[in-house]
Amino acid sequence: MTPLTVPADETLGLLRARNRLREVESEATMQPYRNLAGNSGVEAFDILRDGIKVRFVSGGTYLYDYRVPGRTRVEEMKQLARAGRGLSTYIAKFGAEYAEKID
Template identity: 50%
Template sequence: MKPYRNLSGKSGVAAYECGDGFIRVRFIHDGIYEYTHARPGRVHVANMQQRAEAGRGLATYISRFVRENYARKLD
């Protein structure tokens, strides 16, 4: 996983991993979650991947638009 740059300095995201059709996000206090094209969908995964690479807005996007709609929790 790549460390999340956290340009705002306030994010709950520690790291992420992007791949074809998925993103995995490691939260500082809550483990790793996987989001896929199947759940929550292509548009959300693309938006999350974009924010992850930019280092800004990922946790906010997840809390506003995705919430509990993840494919699976990995740990």
């Protein structure tokens, strides 16, 4: 059989569509960060079974999971996200490593 080839411009279009779908899905499940201190760089978050997605006010959504930066850090980030205080500071100190930049 001859392998199916897709022109580069169609492949790029499919990738853009897939990425946009991921953005919409991510936005739909994210909870606003309560920001009790009033000065957080975190806008919203989504707690996952083995990770947390964090969207920042300055732009960009990042996935932190049990692989990177690790289970202990992720569980602490989940607690801070639920509390609405300290998540941005914690990430600045300990969460510079992330598993994936989503957007």
